[in-house]
Amino acid sequence: MKDGLATKQVVVIGLGMTGLSVVRHLQRLDEVSCIKVIDTxxxxxGVDQLPDDVALHSGGWNSDWLHSADLIVSSPGIALASPELQRAAAQGIEIIGDIELFARSVTAPVIGITGSNGKSTVTSLVGEMAKHDGIDVGVGGNIGHAALDMLADNHELYILELSSFQLETTSSLDLTAAAFLNLSEDHMDRYEGMEDYKAAKLRIFDQCRLAVWNNDDAQTQPVNSADEATFGFSHGKYSLTSSEQGEWLSVDEKPLLAVSDIALVGRHNVANCLAAMALADAANISRQAQYSAIKEYGGLPHRCQTVLNANGVLWVNDSKATNLASTLAALDGLTLNGRLHLLLGGDGKGADFSALQPALNALNAQIYCFGKDGTVLAELSDDAITTVTMDEAMSEAYARTVQGDMVLLSPACASLDQFANFMERGDTFCCVAKALNDGRKVSL
Known part of the structure; x- marks a missing residue:
């Protein structure tokens, strides 16, 4: 490893895609002689993919393994505050994550993106810009490919989406540029409060050469950074300007690309494009490649994705809206000829949903609430319809739709109370929408 650590015994906490990528990476390192995996x-x-010579302890912790380790590589899903990890740390055992392992091995430039919302879109968009410029780019981290798996491909450039969980265990990631897009309440079941959550996000700037932050969200400003670039709707190096022809993406107030040329839908994606341009400039991606990507890139599945237009009713999958701010972004500037049928529900992670009230009041909306926090969300409206499952909520919505309406899944909650992940929730939404409109019985 770069720091010369002579590691013999490594314990990996958590299997799945990330844990397997850690195991594969460690097996390529001469310093590592023994790898063990703990999964509670x-x-x-991923058990079936674990090499035969790697021992696995499942169904709980193994204190003996932890306390005899030279290094612990922990999954982002395991809080550092866990008593088992706290005891290991008190014993002087280093605890890192997969991104820190990546940082100690990578030799090509790296761009990092974090934020409560929009980071997947910006990460993918910068990746598309690089591809348009003929750059061999690896895009992953908290999205798509595990960071460590991409190292085997020796890319010219890496674009990483980084969650606050990943940043907690990362200390030496040398980023060509880092972006903190926005901050809103999320993961309050893991953090002591917003300041704790914000501090985890701000770690992305610790080793970066250019800090890109949102001038419309002061919470994203780095504490100490030599070089900065800001983006925002009315201020910043990367901003919006207006003319008789409309709004423009601009750099240093010079209009470069018409907002009307953006393929992505939604006002929040205008800000995402500005952030992506700042990062692309730092990576020396040509402006022409940036423009081409912005004009062509239509976004990721489960993010304000129109999946069906049947009988004049739009069915929109925004399952990635796992927190309040994402749902507010989906509702911002929404205009309809008819009524909005909004599906809300899941695990709210302790969030206060009251900020949804003004947005709902400004719309002709009927809300349908399901899942673990469905009854809490139902308090937002006197005529809210509450169901146990999402497909039941969709059936209720379908029965009330007329031409010009929209059925929008933008749950403001995590999915794990009823689904494996937000992707499964979004895929289920698509299947149920098609079944309802085909007159078939919903069967899941």
Missing amino acids: RQNPP
């Missing part, structure tokens, strides 16, 4: 789940995903 009884039947963790």
Whole structure:
């Protein structure tokens, strides 16, 4: 490893995609002689892919393994505040994550993106810009490919989406540019409060050469940074300007690309394009490649994705809206000829949903609330319809739609109370929408 650490015994916490990528990476390192994996789940995903010479302890912790380790590589899903990890740390055992392992091995330039919302879109968009410029780019991290798996491909440039969980265990990631897009309440079941959550996000700037932050959200400003670039709707190096022809994406107030040329839908994606341009400039991606990507890139699945237009009713999948701010972004500037049928529900992670009230009041909206926090969300409206499952909520919405209406899944909650992840929730939404409109019985 770069820091010369002579590691013999490594314990990996958590299997799945990330844990397997860590195991594969460690097996390529001469310093590592023994790898063990602990997963508190009884039947963790990826067991069938674990090499025979790697021992697995599942269904709980193994204190003996932890306390005899030279290094612990922990999954982002395991809080550092866990008593088991706290005891290991008190013993002087280093605890890192997969991104820190990546940082100690990568030799090509790296761009990092974090934020409560929009980071997947910006990460993917910068990746598309690089591809348009003929750059061999790896795009992953908290999205798509595990960071460590991409190292085997020796890319010219890496674009990483980084969650606050990943940043907690990362200390030496040398970023060509880092972006903190926005901050809103999320993961309050893991953090002591917003300041704790914000501090985790701000770690992305610790080793970066250019800090890109949102001039419309002061919470994203780095504490100490030599070089900065700001983006925002009315201020910043990367901003919007207006003319008789409309609004423009601009740099240093010079209009470069008409907002009307953006393929992505939604006002929040205008800001995402500005952030992406700042990062692309830092990576020396040509402006022409940036423009081409912005004009062509239509976004990721489960993010304000129109999946069906049947009988004049739009069915829109925004399952990635796992927190309040994402749902507010989806509702911002929404105009309809008819009524909005909004599906809300899941695990709210302790969030206060009251900020949704003004947005709902400004719209002709009927809300349908389901899942773990469905009854809490139902308090937002006197005529809210509450169901146990999402497909039941969709059936209720379908029965009330007329031409010009929209059925929008933008849950403002995590999905894990009823689904494996937000992707499964979004895929289920698509299947149920098609079944309802085909007159078939919903069967899941």
